[in-house]
Amino acid sequence: MTPAQISQYAFYFFAALAVVGAIGTVTVRNVVHSAIFLITSLLATAGIFLTLGAQFVFAVQIVLYVGGIMVLFIFVIMLVNLDVALHQMQFKRRWWVAGLLALALGGQFGAVIYYSRAGGVLEIPAARTGALSPQNVQQFGLALFEKYALPFEIASVLLLVALIGAVVMTKKRV
Amino acid sequence: MSDTRTTGFPGVEQTVLGADEIIINMGPQHPSTHGVLRVKLRLDGERIVDSECVIGYLHRGVEKIAEHRSYQQFAPYVDRMDYVAAVSNGLGYCEAVEKLLGTEAPMRAKVVRTILTELQRISSHLLWLGTHAIDIGALTPLFYCLREREEILKIFEKYCGARLTTHAFRIGGLQYDTYDGFEAETKRFCLDFSHRVDEYEALLTENRIWIARTKGIGVLSAADAIDMGATGPVLRGSGVKWDIRKAMPYAAYDRYEFEIPIGQNGDTYDRYIVRMQEMRQSNRICLQAIEDIPAGPIMGKVGKVLKPPVGEVYHSIEAPKGELGYYIVSDGTTQPYRVRIRPPSFINLEALDKMIKGHLVADVVAIIGTLDIVLGEVDR
């Protein structure tokens, strides 16, 4: 078993896990279970990043999505009374919206696969071609703070605004 | 609880809760309610809106038992009320009956009683300090406190054979004279003890976390304390200088010099300081008393069968927890017609509701600790 083979098996494993997790998330009735499936799915995605050699993105995915956002999700779920929500039929009337969205997404995926098979316009990620950089944290930092400094700063200001907005809106007395 | 409505069942009332309120039960089997106390807490989040004490889990009918026992036979029962300060309980009862009989114990007995009672006060405060500290999360003081308490209990054991429920005194004086080496042992303990108190204080008094957990917690104003009939360190912590040892001296307290430590703010920290100072003062009394124990008889002229004249008497002493009073009615027979006990813990416990309102659940633990209650005494 060569490392390349291992990484291929790992990819299939994580991909399958991600899909199962995603299906579980939307089909399970118990909200906490649904959150657990979502965590599984996110972790599997992180695993896929790892097979692509994107270690930094893997760590950030876990720190942010799994360790941060999902913990808050579960936190909120536990603070809210769920017994009522459990017995309600949810989003039944809007099923056609979801269906449309799913169709559109499926179309997009199909197009991507079709074009890439035809050797078309899509760029192949550098990592996949085997040009693995041992210093990808440094590269990440340089890219963020030199090449994409302006968008990065704009995004962070946006986040700050959102943060302050959230604080102001949730505070009872300002 | 304040907002209640009837449920249709006689005597059963249902509490009306606010939107974000929950009721939780603390006890009767909770590690830090110091026995079988049950407190129903109405919470808004973790903040206490209202509370109710449910007591009686340890009720044994001590007062009723007294009506069917002779005066001497009842004496061991009072040890089982405040079982961590049995000697003090016994002193109060013996002196009350002596007052009813119109006799007095001889001086030697009085001095020995004073020494043992003050040692008991120290041991009771030590147990309080250890458990109070462990409630607030400081693990270590308990073991230091128990180490010193053990010394005291050993003195008791050597004196009367029992450590906890001692039945140390008899009506009219003492049954046993002091054992050989009693003075030396007590003196050695007392000389050592003030350093030990320094040791506890080094762990807690200046500790920032301790101060944060106790300052401003469970404030009881002097007026409230008096209105509720609080006594002992709870009253003195609120700044009222009231100590029965000074106000109405009993035993041999008028012979010795000591001060009454008081607090200013009436919070948990002040009560802590007051008790620490009280231990030092008790130690001072012991040291003075041990120097000259007068010679003489240890038992007054009391008959084998006690038949007090018809009448009633109220006698109270300053027990470690506050004013411990005995109200005894005699109908001239060998058994009391009625005994009523004023237990300090029970009356101090009334202040709990006032003290914990608006605080957090974690503070309830600290406040129950600072009241220094013993459920055996609350329920009797």
Place this chain on the structure above:
Amino acid sequence: MSALLEFLKTYMWPLIFAVVIVAVLPLLAGYVVLMERKIMADMQARLGPMRVGPHGLLQPIADALKLLIKEDIIPENADKVVFWFAPVISVTAAMLAYSALAIGPFFQIAELNIGLLFIVAVSSMGIFGIILGGWASNSHYSLLGALRSTAQMISYETAAGLALVGGVLLAGSLSTREIVQAQHGGTWYVFVAPIGFFLYLVASIAETNRAPFDLPEAESELVAGYMTEYSGFRWAVYFLAEYANMIVVASIATTLFLGGWLRPFQGTPWMDFLDFFPPLCFLAVAGYCFYRTPKQPEPIQSMVMALFGGLCLLLAAAMALPFVPAFAASKPGLHGAFWFLLKVSLYIYSFMWIRFTFPRFRFDQLMKLGWYFMIPLSIVNVLGLGVYRVLRQLQWSRWPAFVLTTGGTLLVAIWLVWNAQKKAAAPSSVGDMTEAEG
């Protein structure tokens, strides 16, 4: 078959290390518990466990056996799958974190260039074990404990992370190995960033839910927090996760601030006699064990004591191996592991010392400490260390740069404390507190 062999060949050492960690860690955690009980006993003027084995040396094994054969209780109406799974998550997260830790230059499962980030990320997943366990138990106390625990861990993880950023800034790398190597020959970062170390010490105590921050399991308030409904082996697994986490944070602190596997005074030649310390240390312990052997009350106890002495002798021999010229190459690996574990033990000892000395915070006080003191200070600390780095690049000598940056950070810390005290001193009634909450 040949593919498998090749696989084993490629990954032989990482696999061996992984097996060693999984096998040894529970034992190690057990002995950390024994150490804690012994130290606690010593500080509290008593003896601690003395019955099982000489000086209680077999106590951890007895405890583990007892927990293994206890009845397995799952509360009624509990979510069985989650209840079963939650402790596993906790312990998995704790153990995964070891894969990137370098215990010595040789003993490391995987060298990752994001090592530290990986450890932080993986150990942050341990929260799920706690919160899901608390939820699945279907008990108020458990849920309250779990929520408290989560809130506390999230808050203090921020401070801990920022304190780590300071160290990473100095080393210029996230890889655990490179961080240690950056300290080689120079000063350990605890002397460059003392405030960062202090922040991490406090935050790591809070993160591992230990006193004085042990509110999630404050027995006087919440019985046992999220573990209330757990018993037997499941409980043991939680316990294992807790102590494994303790070892993880101690290892991180050792790597980042205490020079990892480096010997003290590595750069000073006349301090080289410290090389003899590892074997002599074990020799001394072995000597003590043999000295106590005939004094044991039972022959079997004497035997166990002698066995422990022999074990220590063996370790001493292993530590002396590098002095044999033929095996001189094993020195960094063996002695590195020794120094690393010694530092980890000292760090854990400080945890215990703090635990037995201080009372417990109240929850709002804990949060206030976290958000009003720890996080602002750790941000300032990162700034200060950044300035230090720049000053050093501008060819400033070490001391002026250190005094300037650390002094500045210290002033901010003092200002924060002073500010908090002023606020506390201001007359506040119970009503005020309620308003502050809203």
